[in-house]
Amino acid sequence: MLKLTNIIAIGTLIIVAFIMTKFKPVYTVYFNEEKIGNVLSKEQLEKELEQDLYDNNEKNIAFADLNVNIKYKRNFVNKNEQTDDEKILLAVEENSSITYFEYAICLNGIQKTCVKTMEEAKLIQEKILGELATSNVSISTIYTKELNIDNEKSQDLIANEIIENEKIKIANEEKIKQSTINGIYLAVNPVNGRITSRYGANESIRNHTHKGLDIAAKTGTIIKAVANGKVSYSGQMSGYGNIVIIDHGNEIQTYYGHCSKLYVKVGSQVKAGQTIAAVGSTGNSTGPHLHFEIRKAGQYVNPIKYLYK
Numbered sequence: 001m002l003k004l005t006n007i008i009a010i011g012t013l014i015i016v017a018f019i020m021t022k023f024k025p026v027y028t029v030y031f032n033e034e035k036i037g038n039v040l041s042k043e044q045l046e047k048e049l050e051q052d053l054y055d056n057n058e059k060n061i062a063f064a065d066l067n068v069n070i071k072y073k074r075n076f077v078n079k080n081e082q083t084d085d086e087k088i089l090l091a092v093e094e095n096s097s098i099t100y101f102e103y104a105i106c107l108n109g110i111q112k113t114c115v116k117t118m119e120e121a122k123l124i125q126e127k128i129l130g131e132l133a134t135s136n137v138s139i140s141t142i143y144t145k146e147l148n149i150d151n152e153k154s155q156d157l158i159a160n161e162i163i164e165n166e167k168i169k170i171a172n173e174e175k176i177k178q179s180t181i182n183g184i185y186l187a188v189n190p191v192n193g194r195i196t197s198r199y200g201a202n203e204s205i206r207n208h209t210h211k212g213l214d215i216a217a218k219t220g221t222i223i224k225a226v227a228n229g230k231v232s233y234s235g236q237m238s239g240y241g242n243i244v245i246i247d248h249g250n251e252i253q254t255y256y257g258h259c260s261k262l263y264v265k266v267g268s269q270v271k272a273g274q275t276i277a278a279v280g281s282t283g284n285s286t287g288p289h290l291h292f293e294i295r296k297a298g299q300y301v302n303p304i305k306y307l308y309k
């Protein structure tokens, strides 16, 4: 009996030795039931996966969910056959839902850009605060399925773009604020021309100070509504000749006098910039011009405070 056991043991060794000269042991990797490829070491592959997907600051990966079950089976392949580590890593990445992280920079509560590292975010934050001291610049970590990082731009360039855009925005807001009366934004100058008489002027043509603004332009030059509103008068009026009056709400009205033509009717809604009439010299006028008035709750207002800036 002992002899037989020895014979079997020796025989097995010979067989194994023979196999080892021709073949090598591998793990065959399956996604669900589909064969993906072979690896030499299961441990090595898992370590690589860990680095590639779960611990990867380089790619800004926060976490990854594998959508397939990985199974390993022991196998032997021809000794010369290449293993498929790279291919398997790639396949794992393709079959994962990856969540990335990035750093968002917000200016006054509005997200402006995203960068790869906290260090970059802080540099940009510092630079913005250096130029726009009163603003609120915050950094927050964002988790996303798709990165929104522009790798082409330097931090300086990103910061400068944000600063420039903000300066333009502030200037626009200031302009709107300065051209707003009782909440009505007077967005458009009514006519392109030369100012010939200002509000408050004393001139021989009338026996009171000037209640509006005169802008000289050729007969027929278009006159635009200065803001959105509703036409409350369109017709003749003593002294004014042909006139359009627009009611903008909030007790604000604008008057457009001495027109040669009127293009809007009482009750029409008009938009800022819409053509409402044409320059003329009707009524008490010495030459073609627009007489423009602003009234607030019936009181005269100096138009130059809001327009022709």
Ligand SMILES: [Zn+2]
Pocket: 197, 210, 212, 213, 214, 290, 291, 292
């Ligand atoms: Zn006038």
